[in-house]
Amino acid sequence: MSYFGGFYGLEKRDVDELELVIIGAGAAGFSAAIYCSLLDVNYLFLDAEQGGGLINIAKEIENYPGVVGIRGPELIKAFKEHLQQVGGEVRAFEPVQELHFVAGGLLVKSNRQTYRPKAVIVATGLEVLGLKEEFGLTNERDYLGKGVSYCTECDGPLFKGKKVLAIGNPFDAFLLQRLTERVSYLGPVPEEFRSQVPREIIEANNIEYLEGQLEALEGENCLEAVVVDGARIPVDGLFITRRKAGSEIFEKAGLKLDDDGFIIVDRQMATNVAGVYAAGDITGEPWQIAKSVGEGAVASLSVFRFLTGQRMRNLGWALKDEWEI
Numbered sequence: 001m002s003y004f005g006g007f008y009g010l011e012k013r014d015v016d017e018l019e020l021v022i023i024g025a026g027a028a029g030f031s032a033a034i035y036c037s038l039l040d041v042n043y044l045f046l047d048a049e050q051g052g053g054l055i056n057i058a059k060e061i062e063n064y065p066g067v068v069g070i071r072g073p074e075l076i077k078a079f080k081e082h083l084q085q086v087g088g089e090v091r092a093f094e095p096v097q098e099l100h101f102v103a104g105g106l107l108v109k110s111n112r113q114t115y116r117p118k119a120v121i122v123a124t125g126l127e128v129l130g131l132k133e134e135f136g137l138t139n140e141r142d143y144l145g146k147g148v149s150y151c152t153e154c155d156g157p158l159f160k161g162k163k164v165l166a167i168g169n170p171f172d173a174f175l176l177q178r179l180t181e182r183v184s185y186l187g188p189v190p191e192e193f194r195s196q197v198p199r200e201i202i203e204a205n206n207i208e209y210l211e212g213q214l215e216a217l218e219g220e221n222c223l224e225a226v227v228v229d230g231a232r233i234p235v236d237g238l239f240i241t242r243r244k245a246g247s248e249i250f251e252k253a254g255l256k257l258d259d260d261g262f263i264i265v266d267r268q269m270a271t272n273v274a275g276v277y278a279a280g281d282i283t284g285e286p287w288q289i290a291k292s293v294g295e296g297a298v299a300s301l302s303v304f305r306f307l308t309g310q311r312m313r314n315l316g317w318a319l320k321d322e323w324e325i
């Protein structure tokens with residue numbers, strides 16, 4: 001029997017065995033990966049694309065502590081450099097296609113390989129739905145950071161004293177009302193919100209309610225107007241707040257989701273399946289970098305505890321409830 005870290009019977013962990021797969025290299029995944037590198041967890045960090053997630057398209061980030069006015073790609077570069085410094089790396093272009101829970105472990109199937117980790121952190125974010133599907137418009141990204149926004153809480157403060165139009169979640173029109181001079185909302189209200197925020201409530205609260213086909217976004221250097229059913233409506237900002245959880249793989253695997261398709265977690269970021277944790281946008285609102293980074297950190301610490309708990313149990317230790325995660 002050896003003595004390690006104050007516990008008899010525990011040896012330094014065998015880091016040759018795969019302990020964890022982190023699925024998704026956005027803010028939540030990077031945070032988890034940096035912690036896991038520092039904690040010597042043997043993990044793989046997979047991303048369906050090049051890594052970075054939604055921060056790649058954030059023009060200017062004003063609300064992440066310690067870095068004022070940083071551009072999204074710069075923040076991701078800093079995350080990548082930090083991870084590299086602590087010995088980690090992203091395996092890019094390796095999407096996870098299936099997750100299975102089998103007797104004695106987990107199976108993670110990517111486009112390249114099947115892995116058998118002891119734990120998984122799901123950090124796959126969400127899908128931002130643009131104007132293409134509903135209105136056939138394809139140029140909204142030309143105005144990203146120049147009037148078009150996908151994030152009310154992030155960019156709303158930049159539109160103080162200005163006129164904005166909201167599309168999607170009608171609650172965002174109310175949030176914007178606190179931050180901006182004048183808000184219009186382009187209905188119809190999506191069905192899932194209709195019973196809580198019907199048209200009458202919007203109109204009764206000094207938000208201009210519009211309905212019609214959004215035909216164009218106009219403006220030379222930045223957004224100046226939108227065209228709805230042929231009418232040009234001057235606006236400084238357009239907030240598009242339509243989201244999709246994109247958690248089909250995880251639902252199939254048996255993870256419990258809420259009514260909007262987001263993964264249900266507890267305060268340790270644990271899902272309903274032992275050894276599976278989730279962090280970031282995929283666990284629901286608020287959709288923010290700080291929240292994603294925080295949840296990634298919590299999930300990685302929970303995994304560290306989970307792995308240690310498994311090892312202690314294998315050695316025949318009776319664990320207290322606080323280790324039952």
Ligand SMILES: Cc1cc2nc3c(=O)[nH]c(=O)nc-3n(C[C@H](O)[C@H](O)[C@H](O)COP(=O)(O)OP(=O)(O)OC[C@H]3O[C@@H](n4cnc5c(N)ncnc54)[C@H](O)[C@@H]3O)c2cc1C
Pocket residue numbers: 023024025026027028029046047048049050051052053054055057058059060061062063064094095096097123124125126128144149150151154155279280281282286287288289290292
């Ligand atoms: C334009 C814009 C501006 C924003 N500005 C701000 C801001 O100023 N401040 C702020 O706090 N928040 C902002 N946000 C929100 C913020 O970007 C998100 O809350 C945060 O980045 C979410 O991080 P995440 O890691 O949960 O998910 P994501 O960033 O979405 O990362 C998920 C990653 O998982 C990968 N993935 C998905 N499926 C799979 C799979 N099956 N296998 C492997 N990999 C997979 C994706 O490729 C992606 O890289 C903004 C969002 C947008 C769209």
